[in-house]
Amino acid sequence: MKYSIRRSTKDQTLHLVFEVGSFDxxxxxxxxxxxxxxxxxxxxxxxxxxxxxxxxxxxxxxVSQAAAVFSAET
Structure with a gap:
């Protein structure tokens, strides 16, 4: 199973992590x-x-975090 990361273009500190195919x-x-x-x-x-x-x-x-420090993986 895969995940996807998207960042809001309105607020560059907002990152959305979700399972691929489930956005809608x-x-x-x-x-x-x-x-x-x-x-x-x-x-x-x-x-x-x-x-x-x-x-x-x-x-x-x-996740609300600056793009420069955001990391979703271990």
């Missing part, structure tokens, strides 16, 4: 924080444990 089913209030720019696709097994738990529970995680 995410809550509208999440999708509306975009438009979203695709940054990366990777294997779910490589995600940080806390992000993986959030994706498992809620299908996505939004």
């Amino acid at each position: 089913s995410l809550p509208e209030h999440v999708r509306d924080q975009g438009p979203w720019q695709h940054l990366k696709t990777g294997e779910l097994d490589n995600l940080r444990e806390d992000y993986l738990k959030e994706i498992t529970a809620h299908r996505y995680v939004i």
Whole structure:
């Protein structure tokens, strides 16, 4: 299984991490924080444990962090 990372073009500190193929089913209030720019696709097994738990529970995680320091993988 794969994940995707997108960054909001409105707020460059907002990063959205979710399972590939599930963007259209995410809550509208999440999708509306975009438009979203695709940054990366990777294997779910490589995600940080806390992000993986959030994706498992809620299908996505939004991280507010400067682009220069954001990292989704361990």
